[in-house]
């Protein structure tokens with residue numbers, strides 16, 4: 001690929017079209033890191049408020065490391081995926097303890113922090129320090145797949161390697177930060193999954209700055225790319241839960257058990273369970289029950305939760321009697337939480 005040509009097309013496009021975002025106006029690695037973690041599973045507009053609040057409250061990594069963990073978790077509330085907040089806090093402490101403040105400058109050190117994968121480490125290294133690392137997010141994978149017309153799935157280890165080799169051949173070593181940002185933005189705004197302009201219905205390739213370099217466009221395959229590995233076949237399972245309830249001196253008690261078998265939800269707690277083979281078991285007459293469907297990466301779960309008031313809790317192996325109000329002290333599976341919310 002003619003690199004001079006690529007850069008002289010891509011950069012003017014970036015200048016004219018990119019969104020102005022606060023974390024793009026800074027070279028402060030701490031702020032860039034914060035924005036990248038927030039944006040991992042959050043849309044730009046929603047993430048913005050949180051980003052601004054975080055940097056106002058904890059403007060440096062030292063400030064974040066000295067914060068109270070619960071306060072950090074509270075500030076994160078509403079963003080979901082709380083492991084991100086926990087890792088953020090843990091990382092801030094590691095950075096200070098290891099003498100890396102205001103932020104580590106070596107790629108390996110950045111990559112070693114909890115919650116940071118190849119993409120985030122590459123983005124921080126390139127945006128903050130202009131180090132020649134690609135920042136391969138979903139948008140970039142899509143653009144690269146199309147520029148090089150790659151039919152290999154990008155989400156396998158062989159595919160990842162191939163995509164990395166390709167991007168290494170076009171990475172602008174003189175301006176890696178600009179290059180990464182421009183390619184990401186092209187993927188986010190122009191080389192989109194559907195490729196048709198929502199207003200005009202026109203194929204975006206017709207107005208793309210890289211169209212004369214793009215092999216998928218030349219071969220008419222752009223809309224078929226990128227390719228993902230085939231999804232695994234889902235296994236169906238039928239879970240019959242009984243929520244036993246009994247009242248003693250104004251307190252309601254129930255039975256729960258911990259999942260110790262090598263299976264889904266390892267170590268989490270749930271109500272007594274009977275798993276059945278080809279369908280859910282009928283609910284007992286006179287009991288209140290709800291049915292839920294829950295999809296995990298490899299399994300489709302059909303669950304029936306049946307509420308059963310009893311005089312005495314039955315003596316079931318491996319169960320524990322707990323007061324209903326203390327249930328939140330136990331790590332419950334997400335399915336159990338949904339059932340609790342709906343049924344109790």
Ligand code: SF4
Pocket residue numbers: 143146147190191192204205206208209210211214215216217222
């Ligand atoms: S020509 Fe089309 S497929 Fe190729 S980079 Fe541009 S928008 Fe994407």
